[in-house]
Amino acid sequence: MNLEKIKKIAKYTTNVLAIINALLIGILPIWNINGDKVTNTISVIIAVLGTYLLGDKGYSLYKNNK
Numbered sequence: 001m002n003l004e005k006i007k008k009i010a011k012y013t014t015n016v017l018a019i020i021n022a023l024l025i026g027i028l029p030i031w032n033i034n035g036d037k038v039t040n041t042i043s044v045i046i047a048v049l050g051t052y053l054l055g056d057k058g059y060s061l062y063k064n065n066k
Contacts, residue, residue, distance in 0.1 A: 007056065014049045017042050 021042040028035035 003056075007053065010049045010053055014046055014053070017046050017049075021046070 021039055024035050024039050024042070028039075
């Protein structure tokens with residue numbers, strides 16, 4: 001698997017998890033379900049993927065400017 005395919009999967013995964021997280025944040029209180037651990041876990045996964053994508057982009061820009 002090449003790096004471009006990994007980045008594409010990471011981008012789509014981040015977007016899908018953000019949508020799921022937003023739905024859970026909106027729906028769980030209506031159902032009187034405490035989903036704090038679930039939404040916090042999803043937020044951490046989104047943050048890690050976002051950090052990877054930004055770090056890779058920064059490295060690519062740095063590498064191309066040298």
